[in-house]
Amino acid sequence: MTERAPLSRKISAIAESATLKVDAKAKALKAEGRPVISYAAGEPDFATPPFIVDAAAEALKDPANFRYTAGAGLPALREAIAEKTLRDSGLEVSPSQVIVTNGGKQSVYQAFQAVVNPGDEVLLPAPYWTTYPEAIQLADGKPVEVFAGSEQDYKVTVEQLEAARTERTTALVFVSPSNPTGSVYTEEETRAIGEWALAHGIWVISDEIYQNLTYDGARAVSIVEAVPELAGQTILVNGVAKTYAMTGWRVGWMVGPADAIRIATNLQSHLTSNVNNVAQRAAIAALTGPQDEVGRMRDAFDRRRRLIIDELSKIPGISAPTPQGAFYAYPDVTGLLGREWAGRRVETSLELADLILDEAEVAVVPGEAFGPSGFLRLSYALADDQLLEGVRRLQQLFGG
Template sequence: MSAGTTTARISQRISAIAESATLAVDAKAKALKAAGRPVIGFGAGEPDFPTPDYIVQAAIEAAGQPKYHRYSPAGGLPELKKAIAEKTLRDSGYQVDPSQVLVTNGGKQAVYNTFATLVDPGDEVIIPTPFWTTYPEAIRLAGGVPVEVFAGPEQGYLVTVEQLEAAVTDRTKILLFVSPSNPTGAVYSPEQVAEIGKWAASKGLWVVTDEIYEHLTYDGVEFTSIATAAPELGDKVVILNGVAKTYAMTGWRVGWMIGPADVIKAATNLQSHATSNVSNIMQVAAAAALTGPLTAVDEMKVAFDRRRKAIVAGLNAIDGVECPTPTGAFYVYADVRGLLGKEFETSNGPVRPSASAELATLILDEVEVAVVPGEAFGPSGYVRLSYALGDEDLAEGVRRIQEFLGKAK
């Protein structure tokens, strides 16, 4: 290196990554709680239920078996890959061989592996917006270009084929499709799923579909997998999923990707150098979850449904807030554009927030309630709240928000 030449301490690639806004909000809320503050967090999408006992017991038993104390195949334990293939046929009607499955360290690694495997520098990926915060960052890390297609509350946060058509260029390679949606809770109808899938096939696009909220739907709405709704896609589909949301296993870190054999082989090669195998104990627990009953999720859904109705009613009671009723996942995505520019009395004097990020900061600072601003998921003007927390905390949190926002002038 020549004299006087300086280099950045952090690479441009990593410096360009935005922090996970949802985890940042959750961390701040937990830090304030640890400091003794009565903070209520609507930030992280994390069920407040314990992992079902039979899953925990499977992990305990596995921990005592020496065979699980050793390295295992980077792509996943054979018994778990088989369970994932069988579960996919059961729940999605999509038949795959266990060799088409890669077990990952949570759903996020499945997202990263997928885009790292499919995307070359300059490739464009269409992302229906609002989107989960990790998607565009994983695409950029792979050298890809996220192309946002925004659907607001006026259309139920659901993009149309016409919007997607307008976003296609000669560099478009992938459509990302998520239903039920994080952050909006929106769910596409079977007809909409099929229409979008057929359109993607007609353009020769890959479809990457995140199905992690497949079991969390309400009001008689059914989950539809684009892989089966649009057989025209052939093998240009990658399915992302995991046990975190369905079985209250967010901390266990087991996800997976399903795709054509060559893609899975390449992604497995990547993972063999990055992390190698997922913890064997956690894989055994995940296999127990997938082969066991769905009783636990059915019980959780009763609570989620009750909380969903309560939070929507509570937020819609605030002048300037419009909160559509979601039919999936465990989030509400409230439109707060009617409050921006209004005056709020705070401990530091009157404030007129011009963006939802400023409004979210005020809510945390003034009434100690953590919500995630729309800037984390796309345009400003919205806030996401997870209702996967206890009923008492939800009621108290909504009450505080109502009290503060209700004083807007």
């Protein structure tokens, strides 16, 4: 009997999402009755605001939403996204420059598919969201990590980017506020990077999913607002997931030059076609309705941000920079490595995360998921009492 042909080498090489893996393990342990507290998932713990849910319920009464619609998205939603892009990113675009996707993750995938050719290099500032390198490689590109540590507030410089640039460099990933670090580039830093990319004809994939979650008076200035001339070589990625507590609704979008959006729309026509119409109607309500709930959720994240940084900073061996955006703390834990804890020698942040889960029943994501070892990511998008209890377990384990 002839042996079966092999599976796809490209797809087989994809790494499992580390954040989802840790979160799944935490949920499995909870299901077994263990009192696990998880900081793993990048997901607001709030319910989607009621007026958004009501819009979805109303949409269920209209049979038109039970049919195929335009693959690039409902016209009313594309118009609302164009208005939001002007309001928050300072870029005026036509709705024809917008494509609605199944969550921001699909936009990330399609953005790289649209601008990367085989062998192209994509500069990837690290720490980075775990999906970026996989999406780059799925486009037959090569991710080139450019690391910035806690001493730089996890923000890369133009000098670092220039040192990593080669004749094969075709794109740069720019994320502010950052997942996993919560760092926010200043307007001056953003402008410098944008002008550098413009000067070298480099595409910018700018993930703005956390742009409305900033603190301490910080503002996430869009790279196309800082350098308007860059709009012709920039794709903006965004969605309703984080700002409106709508992670499960799966509505994201990409905004960019007409030619890039056209080929991405062609790809999506074969990949998924239109996004769920009821979810699109809910997204229209989110973007055009009252923003009071957004402010309340942001205030809660701000309170939790200050709490988790204050408490983590009490642990000897941990350095926890204060994030200015998103809902993540990204402490440097190199001071805990190379030591023995609870009878176990710990050399990497991966081993440290395993130890923390086993001994303190707390789930965190190790730095290896986002770049170099020596760090942990903790989402503070969980209830205040759980957040405090989890950090106190860490203090007890490490002597804080």
